[in-house]
Amino acid sequence: xxxxxxxxxxxxxxxxxxxxxxxxxxxxxxxxxxxxxxxxxxxxxxxxxxxxxxxxxxxxxxxxxxxxxxxxxxxxxxxxxxxxxxxxxxxxxxxxxxxxxxxxxxxxxxxxxxxxxxxxxxxxxxxxxxxxxxxxxxxxxxxxxxxxxxxxxxxxxxxxxxxxxxxxxxxxxxxxxxxxxxxxxxxxxxxxxxxxxxxxxxxxxxxxxxxxxxxxxxxxxxxxxxxxxxxxxxxxxxxxxxxxxxxxxxxxxxxxxxxxxxxxxxxxxxxxxxxxxxxxxxxxxxxxxxxxxxxxxxxxxxxxxxxxxxxxxxxxxxxxxxxxxxxxxxxxxxxxxxxxxxxxxxxxxxxxxxxxxxxxxxxxxxxxxxxxxxxxxxxxxxxxxxxxxxxxxxxxxxxxxxxxxxxxxxxxxxxxxxxxxxxxxxxxxxxxxxxxxxxxxxxxxxxxxxxxxxxxxxxxxxxxxxxxxxxxxxxxxxxxxxxxxxxxxxxxxxxxxxxxxxxxxxxxxxxxxxxxxxxxxxxxxxxxxxxxxxxxxxxxxxxxxxxxxxxxxxxxxxxxxxxxxxxxxxxxxxxxxxxxxxxxxxxxxxxxxxxxxxxxxxxxxxxxxxxxxxxxxxxxxxxxxxxxxxxxxxxxxxxxxxxxxxxxxxxxxxxxxxxxxx
Numbered sequence: 059x060x061x062x063x064x065x066x067x068x069x070x071x072x073x074x075x076x077x078x079x080x081x082x083x084x085x086x087x088x089x090x091x092x093x094x095x096x097x098x099x100x101x102x103x104x105x106x107x108x109x110x111x112x113x114x115x116x117x118x119x120x121x122x123x124x125x126x127x128x129x130x131x132x133x134x135x136x137x138x139x140x141x142x143x144x145x146x147x148x149x150x151x152x153x154x155x156x157x158x159x160x161x162x163x164x165x166x167x168x169x170x171x172x173x174x175x176x177x178x179x180x181x182x183x184x185x186x187x188x189x190x191x192x193x194x195x196x197x198x199x200x201x202x203x204x205x206x207x208x209x210x211x212x213x214x215x216x217x218x219x220x221x222x223x224x225x226x227x228x229x230x231x232x233x234x235x236x237x238x239x240x241x242x243x244x245x246x247x248x249x250x251x252x253x254x255x256x257x258x259x260x261x262x263x264x265x266x267x268x269x270x271x272x273x274x275x276x277x278x279x280x281x282x283x284x285x286x287x288x289x290x291x292x293x294x295x296x297x298x299x300x301x302x303x304x305x306x307x308x309x310x311x312x313x314x315x316x317x318x319x320x321x322x323x324x325x326x327x328x329x330x331x332x333x334x335x336x337x338x339x340x341x342x343x344x345x346x347x348x349x350x351x352x353x354x355x356x357x358x359x360x361x362x363x364x365x366x367x368x369x370x371x372x373x374x375x376x377x378x379x380x381x382x383x384x385x386x387x388x389x390x391x392x393x394x395x396x397x398x399x400x401x402x403x404x405x406x407x408x409x410x411x412x413x414x415x416x417x418x419x420x421x422x423x424x425x426x427x428x429x430x431x432x433x434x435x436x437x438x439x440x441x442x443x444x445x446x447x448x449x450x451x452x453x454x455x456x457x458x459x460x461x462x463x464x465x466x467x468x469x470x471x472x473x474x475x476x477x478x479x480x481x482x483x484x485x486x487x488x489x490x491x492x493x494x495x496x497x498x499x500x501x502x503x504x505x506x507x508x509x510x511x512x513x514x515x516x517x518x519x520x521x522x523x524x525x526x527x528x529x530x531x532x533x534x535x536x537x538x539x540x541x542x543x544x545x546x547x548x549x550x551x552x553x554x555x556x557x558x559x560x561x562x563x564x565x566x567x568x569x570x571x572x573x574x575x576x577x578x579x580x581x582x583x584x585x586x587x588x589x590x591x592x593x594x595x596x597x598x599x600x601x602x603x604x605x606x607x608x609x610x611x612x613x614x615x616x617x618x619x620x621x622x623x624x625x626x627x628x629x630x631x632x633x634x635x636x637x638x639x640x641x642x643x644x645x646x647x648x649x650x651x652x653x654x655x656x657x658x659x660x661x662x663x664x665x666x667x668x669x670x671x672x673x674x675x676x677x678x679x680x681x682x683x684x685x686x687x688x689x690x691x692x693x694x695x696x697x698x699x700x701x702x703x704x705x706x707x708x709x710x711x712x713x714x715x716x717x718x719x720x
Contacts, residue, residue, distance in 0.1 A: 060348045062279045065100065066092040067335045068135060068348050070308055073127035074331060075341040076148040076155070078322045083149060083157065086305040086318035087125030090276070091210060091241050094301055097282040098239075099132050099354070102290070104205060106358030107137035110165045113387050113484065114365045116205045117168050117184045121177025122212035122241065123158040124320065130155045133166040135344070135352035140164060142342055161482070161510040169482050170510050173502050175218030176475045178238065181209035182224040183479020183488075185236035185296070186454070186464070190434065191485045193459040195383050200372040202365070202383070205235065206290065212241045213251050216259060223472030225296075229267030231464075232456030234293035237286070241276070243305040249316045259300060269295040276301030294456075308335045386432050386485045391567065398429045399563040406559045407592055410584040415616070416519040416577040418558035420445035426562060427451075427462075430487060434480060436464035437491040437517075438473050444491035444519045470496045474503035474516065481512045487566065491517035493525075494576055495534040497541070504572070508547040511570040518576045521551065522670040523705065524617055525579045529695030539675040541574050548598075548645045551576040553619035554584050557642045560595040564646070576616070580698050583620050585640070598646025599658055603638035610720040611637045611659060612712065613667040613679060622668055624709035629716055636716075637663070641679075664720045670707045685715040 069092040077083035104116045120129045127148065134140045140154060147153040154164050158172030168184070171177040185207040192203040215221050228236055240259065244251055260272045269292045271285045282301070289297035306318030309331045323331065332338070339345060373380035385392070402425045406418075413421075427433050427448055437446045452461035466473040470492045477488035497504065497518055507514050523533045541549040548571050550561035558577065565573035585602060587595075594600035602619070603626060610629070614622035619640050626636040639658055641647060647655070659665060665684040667676035673688035680686060687707060694701060702708060 060351045062093070062096055064348055065351060066096040067308070067337050068344055068352065069095060069128060069131040070335065071332070071337050071339065072131040072134070072145055072342065072344070074323050074328050076127050076130070076145050078325065078328060079146060079341075080149040081322060083127060083322065084124040084320045085127065085323055086245070086320075087122055087212060087241065088128035088131065089307045089309065089318070090243050090303040090305045091125065091128055092307070093277045093279060094210070094239055094241075094282055094303070095128060095132055097279050098208060098286065099136060100352070101283065102286050103208065104361050105136075105166075105354065106362045107133075107166070107355050108359060109362060110138060112362045112365075114203065114205050117181065117207040117483065119168055119177045119181040119184070119207070119209040120159055120171055121181070121209050121215045122174065123171030123177060126155070126157065126159050128210075129159055129167065130164070133164065135349065137353045137355040137358070138166045140166070142344075146342055169479065170506055173506065174214040175220035176503060176506060178209050178211050178215055179220050179224040179472055179475030179503070180479035180482065181207050181236060181238070182228045182233065183476035184483040185228065185233040186231060186476065187480045187483035187486050188235055189231075189233060189459045190454065195379060197372070197376060197379070200368070200375065202369050202372050207236050209236070209238045210241060211238060213243070213246050213255055216240065216257070217255055220471045220475060223469040224476060225263065225268070226266045227467065227469060227472065228296045230456065231454060232267070232294055233296045236296035237289040238296070238298050240298055240300045241303055242300055243303045245305045245314070245316050245319060247316060247319055263298045267295060269297045271297065271299045274299055274301045276303035277307065310334050382431070389484070389569070392429055395429055395566075399426065399566075402426065403556065403559045403563065403592065407556045407587060409555075410586070411555050412581050412583045413555055414578050414581050415552050415554070415558045416445045416579060418552070418555035419517065419519075419562065419575065419577050420448065421555070422559045422562040424448040426566065430566065432485065432487045434462055434464065434486045434488045436466050436473060436477070436489065438466045438470045438496070439468045440492055441465070443493070444517055446489070446491045446517055466490065470499040471503055474500035475506070477514045478503060478507050478510070478512055481507075481514045482510070487515075489515035489517055491519070493520045493532060494518035494537055495520070495532055497537055497574070501540070504541075504547065504574070505544060507572040508544050511546060512572060513565075513568040513570060514572045515565045516572065516574040518574060520579045521576045521616060522578070523689070523693040523701045523707070524670060524698045526698040526701065527695055530692040533693035534671070535689045535692055536672045538576065538669070538671040542644055542675060546570075547572055547574060548643050549574045549576065550643045551616040552642050553614070553616055553640050554582045556584070556587065556592070557595055557640070561642060564596060578617050580617060582617055585619065585623065595642065596646070597650050597654065598643035598648070599639060599641040601637060601658055602640045603636070605635040605637040607635055608637040608660065608663050609634045610716050611639055611663050611665045612716075613639045613641050613665060613676070615641050615669055618668045618670055618707065621707070621709045621712065625668075625712040625716070628709060628713045632717070634716070634720070666712060666716050666720075668707065668712050670702070670705075683719070685719050687712050687715060
């Protein structure tokens, strides 16, 4: 029977060999954390390699994602669909083993990690999802939601501000199924971290309300096992296990040094490392007895079979709950949701209210949330301004996880990365909210959602200079362009209550695309529409006012659609034929077929755009021959009406531009 050292050395060997073959990568962390990983994966992790998406598996997140060969080695050795050829193909085009773990590329990888700190944030979201679903579905004598979230993180994750945000909230919410392993090796890219990282990590996490197990020898299997047992025994607090490790463990000349953090060891050093570790096998060669000892397929199948038996008993006693559970795990919407949504959209269209789109958003939540028990809302300390609370909202607490709303506090980045984790976990549909300008704090988490094709919902209010007196620090200008430039992200800026309702429905129905909903503080007038126009809102852009042979096309979004309509009336009074186009979601419009886009933006007709945001984005639609009314600077502090006049975001300015160029 192979020893624990033999099993851990298999990870080290695969890691250094794959990095060497690729001529790039990070061997140090996998070699340093191999002993911790061996104990966790061999003795404690509940998973099934032949069914990586089995619901009640433990979640494992490698937050220090640069050490990706650690998780690839674990997946290969445990029996996942990741062959030795895949390991040899590390960091190559279209391989299942990219440079950092990428969700959707590799069976068993739960989330994309690489941007440091976001893995722990995703893990906190996963642990929150587990706690919430356990409260919603478990019944006395029937525990069908019961798994841990394990996360590895290094000094870099600890330094990132997001780790402070989410770890603080994890303690407050009492996420006792969350167990984090801190790889305390004292090394980052620039060298020994004591020159720039001297935090008392133990006291820091104790102050957050975590159980902290300090001074664990990360190369001592018995100490690691004892720490995991203690962590699992405490279900009231998340646990941080502080493991002192040696980066590049086993490398005679590079262990403990930054040299092995992000570069291959080299052939000579690998030969010396093999000798020191007593690893007598060729590159990428795993002896049968070691592979057999690692193989978790049989144990994993038993884990899932036991759960299936427990679920069958649950299904018999609670058939309706079981059906609801299965629906949610499949990511399906309730059978009657489409009808509920359409009725609501038609109702809003009939009412014809002039209200702020942030209020229209709240009304949409109020109407749709009762039909969506999986909806888990939240705001970064702005619930009363974002208007994301609704009559059935109930806050989550450490003592009561039966709610459907998370008060994230002033943690925009943490919130956005957490909802990625919630969505990845499954069973819940999360949205998070803040002021639009503060999406900048969360920018990389938004990007990760788009990269992973996770249909989270971002609610952003106070969308422009229209928020007024709070001034330029709070007035978004360049943010819309940045969001629209992000691949696989739908950015909605509705012009009235009807478009707001449609945006919410489209976001809820989305399967692989995150949606950003950008709403106004100020009231927006209702725009009358035909049934066809109402249906075409879903296409991202549509003709609101048509002209048979237009002299010009006016494009607008949000609060500026009303200005475009006003400008069109003034231009028609001067004999111009004007077509007005509302473009609530340019991303969705761009995906329409050529014939539809031609019907909305006919070739050969000059186009003009108006939006209280950075102008340059609109050149893709109007070209150099058209014109744009928009922002060319930051805002100012003043009432909204004065600001629109001051910056020339007016119907008059649009009319003058059209008369000048068309």
